Amino acid sequence: MIDIYTIISTIKKRVSKQDVALCVLLLALFIFSRVVHLTQLPIFTDEAIYIHWAKLAWKEASWRFVSLTDGRQPLQTWATIGLLKIFDDPLFAGRMFGVLSGLFSLVGFFTLITLLFGKRYAYIGTLLYIFNPYFLFYERMALVDALVNGFFIWFLVGGIIIWKYRRLDSALIFGLMAGMALLSKSTIRVFFPLLFLLPFFMYEKKGFKIQAFTYYALMIIVIALSLVIYNIQRLSPYMQFIEQKNATFVLSIPQFLSHPLDPLMHNLRIIPLYALSESALLGPVVGFVGLLLLYKKRPGLVLVLFTSFLIPFLAIACLAMVIFPRYLIYLTVPFFIGLVYLAGQKKIGTFIIAAFLLSTAYMNWTILFSPSKIPFPSIDKGQYIEGYTAGYGVNDMVTKFKKQAEKKDIYVFTEGTFGLLPYAFDIYTAYTPLPIHYEPRWPVKDDDFVYAQELAAKHTVYFVFAERDLFPEHWPITLVKKYPKPFGPHGLYLYKVKPE
Structure with missing residues (x-):
């Protein structure tokens, strides 16, 4: 089980003063980029709804599960209650939920890159993460999608750690986290299949059967614990509305089979368009090249990353009736890992980092200082800037x-x-x-x-x-x-x- 003294001793051995200084610097940069002019962009319709729910749940104990009346899981509502108690401006408080979700994602990304490539790559990856415009914008909004992205990252971390160490304490912690994830958004469900496919990509000849058996036994514990937490929503009579809400956004399997090309062909076109547009184009493209080069050295890892992209991508492309760019943030993470891999190469790393920062500079500047000029695709301009849903005034x-x-x-x-x-x-x-x-x-x-x-x-x-x-x-x-x-x-x- 967890030994706190061993953890402290390990930290002292592996963390230098330089590491502390770098972490503090990167954390300060992250906080500045997420908090500066946080309320400059006017309130968006969905933000108003979610903050209203949080305030109602705070003031009226009988409405702790108010979000379920619209088929939305309650985690964002509960987290925002605490922030409303701290900050006077409700919009600032609501958007701080996005900031904290981003911090959760950032720590997860640092952990993931450290596991995959080492500490030096993790620092480079953290720097690039901070300046990723896709992450930057949604981590400044009172929306749950930044948290979903964080859970996607932590699902990768959890799966790799359990496969690598196969410890019960890790499975229990991961199960608690997965349960909290299920309380955030129904999208989380598409992350679970990867956990059961992971051993096939991490194959090792020596002792594979025993390792796989232990891994799957621990994963059963993870799933069971997560479902226990998810079912606390049964305390509310409105849990039934989750599936009703899902039905307005997602096709059932019979519906898909009756007309498989609709909306498949449309979604296959707009998903790459949205993801590339909101990432300022260069990051995912270079990241794809990075994954191809990484495949030569670590094919199993690349297959894990590709599968983590492919499963939700196919699910969204085949079944989603409504797609907004914020629903797709986590699909770019595997390619972003490929970008970090290239950026960590000694010969071309500096060039890759400079090219990424320059390519995202204008979009990041508009997000922070001139939101009306953000070069969004038309669907997001309509939501946040030009349409009826933008709360100017x-x-x-x-x-x-x-x-x-x-x-x-x-x-x-x-x-x-x-x-x-x-x-x-x-x-x-x-x-x-x-x-x-x-x-x-x-x-x-x-x-x-x-x-x-x-x-x-x-x-x-x-x-x-x-x-x-x-x-x-x-x-x-x-x-x-x-x-x-x-x-x-x-x-x-x-x-x-x-x-x-």
């Missing part, structure tokens, strides 16, 4: 509402009952003494203005619109301000309701 309106609520009650009608409106406002003002009353509506009808005008006779009443740019002339509203998106015609509109 939310902070200004919240400030206005708070200031007016200090004097008297105000009412805010919103075009939307779930999502950006009203949750982007609610996360700032719910469970505060401010008398701000939200009246969500979907769809907006003429009758809603009858009630709004009745309220306007005694109170200040606003109407906020996010999903339209044209307004009927007979509506009794006056434009206060339009908050335009950086590009395109869309905007967030704040109107004041005229009393009768």
Whole structure:
């Protein structure tokens, strides 16, 4: 079992002052890159939902599993509760979940590269990881996908460690981690098949049967423990909604067999496009070359990495009805390992590192300092920058509402009952003494203005619109301000309701 004194003694022997200095420097660089201007990009619809759930679960104990009402596992909600207690700005707190997920991934990546290639490669890999734009952007968002990427990395670490050492304590720790992973997102399920295929790629003539038997016995323990943790969701009556939610995003096997080319052909085209675009192109391409060169020396390792890519890639390509780039982050990790392998070569390593940093410099700069200019594919520009789901103007309106609520009650009608409106406002003002009353509506009808005008006779009443740019002339509203998106015609509109 675990011997803490042995661990401390090993650390003292293997970790020098130079190692400590490098780790501190890289950690500081990571924190700066993830935290600087963290809330500059306006809140995104999904972020508003997840932060709203966390605040509700924090304040109302009966809603600890609130995310299950929408078929979402609760780990992000629970983790964000603690961050909301620490940070006053709910958006900052929500995005710190992404930062901590990134730190979890970074430590896992350092561990993985150390296991595969050694400490020198691990430092190089950590530096490149910090400047990977795909990781950088999503580790600054209040989304669970950065954590899924971290679990993918740790699944590789766990599988390799258990195969290498075959210890019960390692299996128990890995089982606990795998159980937590299952509480993050359903995607985690596609990581498990690799664990059972790994021995076939790590074949050793001497004692293979005994090693494989021990490995699979430990993996059964891992699976059993992870399922025990996963099933704590049965404490909620809403666990059933997970599979219902999955059915809206993923084809069943019979559905796929009835029309196998749809959406397969479409997905085969967009998956590489999204992954390459969000990685600034060069990293995965060079990484693929690195894997080809590594295959000559360590074919088993490359087959493990390729399989870790191929299984989820085929699952997504064949069965996914909806794909966003954030769903694909972990697919680039095997190629990123190939990039690190090349970057660690003494003859060409410096050139590879410099080329990678230069190729990602513009995208990283825009992520940190000018989000509206991030060269995203159109689907992500629509989500985070140009579309109805981007919350430009939310902070200004919240400030206005708070200031007016200090004097008297105000009412805010919103075009939307779930999502950006009203949750982007609610996360700032719910469970505060401010008398701000939200009246969500979907769809907006003429009758809603009858009630709004009745309220306007005694109170200040606003109407906020996010999903339209044209307004009927007979509506009794006056434009206060339009908050335009950086590009395109869309905007967030704040109107004041005229009393009768």
